[in-house]
Amino acid sequence: MDTKLAARKHLELSKEKLVKLSHNIHANPEIAYEEEKTSLWLSEFLDSQGFKVEQGIAGLPTAFKATFGSGPLNIGICAELDALPGVGHACGHNIIATSGVGAGIAASKVADDLGITITVLGTPAEEYLKSGGKIVMLENGAFDDLHAALMNHPMSLDIEEMAILAASFFEVRYKGKSAHASGAPEKGINAADAMTIAQTAIGLNRPTMRSTDRVHGIITKGGDAHNIIPELVTAxxxxxxxxxxxxxxxxxxxxxAFEAGALATGAELTIDGGSKPFAHMEHDHEMASLYRLNMESLGRSFATPEQAWGIPVSTDMGNVSLAIPSIHPGISIDTKGAANHQPAFADACATASADRAVYDGALGMAWTAIDIASNKNLRERLLKKI
Known part of the structure; x- marks a missing residue:
């Protein structure tokens, strides 16, 4: 039997269970590093399909590694686990997780025939911006034995190579000195003024930034009362x-700019985070092209590169791509105009179009793994990476 047909028939056996699992994860959103149910459900399902499952890998309790086969070419598939605070699965990680598990199951049917190992990695905390889960997993060796890594991401368009920017995330903290704002303002150091100066400096810097540069933030604490000089301000x-x-x-x-705020007011500045930035994505063009051809055969149409660059985002999958050949395409769902991280996008991630994305994404990645394994030159290129 043709390997792609065999993979498809094998996936069909799990289609309903995968969709149900996607809906269960969607209904039980768990934020970064707290994905206990999600991790357990996915691990148990992979175990039931004959995968060897290791939980709590890379020093992360909710991370897992599930392997099938023993071939020399090890193809990894990432299953992101976490939801967003307040808006649940508004980035569609329920789709990513179940699509990744489905891809592993479909490819496992032909893994021995193709001489490959399929590894599904449960990757927590992609939304934990100070240090994404994949960054920690990379540091602790979870990707060391992989030759390639695949995943896809739900959005409003099918995109061959998503625009993924490098990014650094951090908390800013100004410590001043409180005082009565009217009776004794000269005795205070205004931490809010320090933040205002910094934000003004950032704004004045924007004309000297590239069109692809972004600086954005929110004030998380601005003071306690209007008649008290703010002693602590955070963002x-x-x-x-x-x-x-x-x-x-x-x-x-x-x-x-933040240092200027401290210098001008005398407030103390502390920066927490920023030491483990998300890297930009270096897509493996050959693998991305194979994925696109497979998805087009399933009836999907792809956005232009110009459309793709109109939706720049950041992810810790970029860090993976600098370590091993990787792809991170977008897979479309019917968002009814909503964008990622909006409540309406979360609603769209448990609909018929989302269920189709689970199946199409799983099959497209499985077929891509088959193409990688069957392409002599590509296979040899990847094997040389380790």
Whole structure:
């Protein structure tokens, strides 16, 4: 039997269970590093399909590794686990997780015939921006034996190569000195003024930034009362750029703006985070092209590169791509105009179009793994990576 047909028939046996699992995960959102149910459900399902499952890998309780086969070419599939605080699965990780598990199950049917090992990695905390789960897993060796890594991501368009920026995320904290705002303002150090100066400096810096640079944030604490000089002011900020090298430049520029706030007011500045940035994505063009051809055979149409660059995002999958050949395409669902991280997008992730994305994404990635294994030159290129 043709290997792709065999993989498809094997996936069909699990289709209803995968959709049900996607809906269960969607109905039980768990934020970063707390994905206990999600991790357990996915691990148990893979175990029932003959995978060897290791839980709590890389020092992360909710991370897991599930393997099938013993071939020399080890193809990894990432299953992201976490939801967003407050809006649940508004980035569609329930689809990513079940699609990744489905891809592993479909490819496992022909793994021995093709001489490959299929590894499904449960990757927590992609939304934990100070240090994404895949970054920790990379540091602790979870990707060391893989030759390639695949995943896809739900959004409003099918995209061959998503625009993925390098990014650094951090908390800014100004510590001043409280005082009566009218009776004794001269005795205070205004932490809110320090933040205002920094934000003004960032705004004035924008004309000297690239069109692909991003600096954005929110105030998480602005003071306690209008008649008290604010002693503690905090904010969460993100800096993004097209590449890691570009990120370093705009990050330093942004740090100088925050330092200016401290210098001008006398407040103490503390930066928490930023030491483990998300990298830009270096798509493996050959593997991405194979994925696109497989998805087009399932009736999907792809966005233009210009459309793709109109939706720049960041993910710790970028860090994986700098370590091993990787792909991170977008898979479309009917969002009815909603964008990722909006409540309406979360609603769209448990609909008929989302269920189709679970199946199409699983089959498309499984077929891509088959193409990788069957392409002599590509296979040899990947085997040389380790």
């Amino acid at each position: 969460d900020y993100a800096v993004r750029a097209k590449t890691v090298d570009d990120l370093n430049i705009v990050y330093e520029k942004t740090m100088r």
